[in-house]
Amino acid sequence: xxxxGMSNDNRSTSHAMLRWYPARWRSRYGDExxxxxxxxxxxxxxxxxxxxxxxxxxxxERLRGAGLVGNSVSPSExxxxxxxxxxxxxxxxxxxxxxxAKISEHWDQSIQGGSRHVPAVSFNLLASLACVCALALVAxxxxxxxxxxxxxxxxxxxxIKRRVEWAVISTAVTVAIVLVLAMWAGHLTYYQRNVGFGWxxxxxxxxxxxxxxxxxxxxxxxxxxxxxxxxxKSQLKMAAVLAILVAVCMPVMTVAAxxxxxxxxxxxxxxxxxxxxxxxxxxxxxxxLVDLILMMVASVVGVIGLxxxxxxxxxxxxx
Amino acid sequence: MARKSADDKRKRPNDPPILIxxxxxxxxxxxxxxxxxxxxxxxxxxxxxxxxxxITRLEERGLIEPLESDDRRRPYRITTTGSAxxxxxxSEMQRLxxxxxxxxxxxxKASVSRRVPGIAGSLS
Numbered sequence: 001x002x003x004x005g006m007s008n009d010n011r012s013t014s015h016a017m018l019r020w021y022p023a024r025w026r027s028r029y030g031d032e033x034x035x036x037x038x039x040x041x042x043x044x045x046x047x048x049x050x051x052x053x054x055x056x057x058x059x060x061e062r063l064r065g066a067g068l069v070g071n072s073v074s075p076s077e078x079x080x081x082x083x084x085x086x087x088x089x090x091x092x093x094x095x096x097x098x099x100x101a102k103i104s105e106h107w108d109q110s111i112q113g114g115s116r117h118v119p120a121v122s123f124n125l126l127a128s129l130a131c132v133c134a135l136a137l138v139a140x141x142x143x144x145x146x147x148x149x150x151x152x153x154x155x156x157x158x159x160i161k162r163r164v165e166w167a168v169i170s171t172a173v174t175v176a177i178v179l180v181l182a183m184w185a186g187h188l189t190y191y192q193r194n195v196g197f198g199w200x201x202x203x204x205x206x207x208x209x210x211x212x213x214x215x216x217x218x219x220x221x222x223x224x225x226x227x228x229x230x231x232x233k234s235q236l237k238m239a240a241v242l243a244i245l246v247a248v249c250m251p252v253m254t255v256a257a258x259x260x261x262x263x264x265x266x267x268x269x270x271x272x273x274x275x276x277x278x279x280x281x282x283x284x285x286x287x288x289l290v291d292l293i294l295m296m297v298a299s300v301v302g303v304i305g306l307x308x309x310x311x312x313x314x315x316x317x318x319x
Numbered sequence: 320m321a322r323k324s325a326d327d328k329r330k331r332p333n334d335p336p337i338l339i340x341x342x343x344x345x346x347x348x349x350x351x352x353x354x355x356x357x358x359x360x361x362x363x364x365x366x367x368x369x370x371x372x373x374i375t376r377l378e379e380r381g382l383i384e385p386l387e388s389d390d391r392r393r394p395y396r397i398t399t400t401g402s403a404x405x406x407x408x409x410s411e412m413q414r415l416x417x418x419x420x421x422x423x424x425x426x427x428k429a430s431v432s433r434r435v436p437g438i439a440g441s442l443s
Contacts, residue, residue: 029371035391036350036367050366057368061375072379 010038013046020058022065068308075315076236078308083140083236083243084223085305090133091219093250093298095212097130099291100257107264110271119267122259129249129256136242136249143238147229160225167217174210181207237316240309247306254295261288333363335373340382340397340405347386347396350374377401 014037018030037046037054046054060069067073067081104123108116181203188200231239264272265283272288273281342348342356354365365373374395377383382401386394397405 025375029375031391032350032393033367033371036354036371039351039392040354040367053366054368057366057372060372070376072376 009045010041010043013041014038017046017051017054017058020055020062022062024065025061068304075312076231076233078312079236079240079316080226080231082305082308082310082312083240084226085308086243086247086302087137087222087226087305088219089250089298089302089305090137090246091215092301093133093253093295095215096291096294096298097126097253098211099208099287099294100126103285103288103291104260107268107271110268112268116267118263119260122256122263126253126256126260129253133246133249133253136245140239140242143235143242144226144229144231147231147235148225151225151229156228159228160221163217163221163224167214167221170210170214170217174207174214177203177207177210233316240313240316243309244306247302247309250295250302251299254292254299257292257295261285261292333361335365335369336377336382337405337408338363338365339370339373339377340401340408343383343395343397344402344405347394349388349392349394351392353395 011034014034017037018026018034021030021033064070064072067077068085071078073081107119107123111119181200184200184203261272261283269283270276270281272283272285275281338357338361339353341360342353345356348356350367350370354367354370358364374383378385378395380400381398382404383395384398386396388394
């Protein structure tokens with residue numbers, strides 16, 4: 001290969017690697033960073049280790065830029081980032097809670113003998129804490145609403161317009177699919193709706209995916225908006241307290257869901273397997289397992305956000 | 320266990336910020352020249368990610384500053400604050416090195432006296 005060809009290859013490699021870095025960092029260091037990679041490689045192709053090292057550093061820089069690690073941004077930005085991490089975690093948790101509600105639908109009717117005390121307590125605890133989290137979210141929206149109005153009045157709409165449009169479109173698609181499903185379900189028997197895999201189940205899966213996309217789109221819009229708001233210290237503190245509350249609730253709800261599964265596995269394993277009542281069945285339900293893993297992942301992400309908020313709390317108070 | 324502060328962590332001799340400050344103490348350099356110089360005096364190969372991550376932090380803390388440049392290779396130089404920070408770090412590492420050497424000497428003396436009875440007096 002000619003020297004020019006190798007140099008062009010290096011240039012495209014360095015520009016590809018730069019994409020792992022945040023835009024603000026790229027605009028400051030991008031050019032010199034790219035030329036260093038070109039000098040470093042001297043026409044050779046980068047090794048996988050070299051690429052991974054740049055990717056790792058780029059991701060760290062993104063986390064730093066977002067205020068999730070390090071002290072590159074102000075304490076209030078760090079608290080805001082921590083609270084937004086909890087919001088993202090709760091979005092994922094909310095999807096898994098909705099899935100859990102569907103999986104556990106009519107669970108109490110399936111119990112024939114034995115005490116329903118443990119599954120009832122764990123299920124009710126989960127439902128109550130989900131309500132607490134939803135109320136906390138509404139309260140956080142109320143706390144940030146004046147800042148949001150100020151942002152809109154200052155002409156901020158165009159900055160978030162595309163994300164909000166995506167969220168509205170994905171919600172409209174989800175609602176349309178739900179309406180179709182609801183009308184269709186009226187003509188089907190319980191067996192056709194819940195057993196086997198046919199067209200109804202296929203559309204149901206599409207609906208679930210559309211729902212998850214809509215939640216993700218609204219979360220992305222909320223994060224993009226909140227990042228741009230000019231939030232007062234007291235409002236930020238209130239939002240942070242609400243985020244801490246939600247972050248604490250999520251692991252408790254995950255434990256409650258696990259306890260519910262364990263108790264149902266003992267009392268009514270047929271419910272989890274979807275087999276006739278009283279039959280001997282395996283309590284290892286794949287859908288429930290996936291759902292619990294989602295809850296755990298969301299809880300861990302929530303705790304990371306919680307640690308970011310609590311770790312910067314003192315600095316926020318003194319700033 | 321006592322938690323290490325961020326500064327304590329930075330003051331290890333093979334940490335990129337200390338290596339960069341040490342290199343820049345010898346004169347202004349751009350990224351690639353810095354990496355080559357560090358590989359030469361410390362035997363540490365800093366990739367572009369690690370090097371520019373450290374440069375970003377050092378610049379944020381005002382320990383280094385960029386110089387004007389006509390080409391894409393932007394050189395950096397150490398600031399007065401950076402020199403003071405490096406001096407403090409070096410003296411801290413020097414104290415640690417001296418203490419290590421002193422303790423090693425004591426340990427070596429003890430180990431020789433255990434192996435060769437009667438030599439302890441002549442070593443002191």
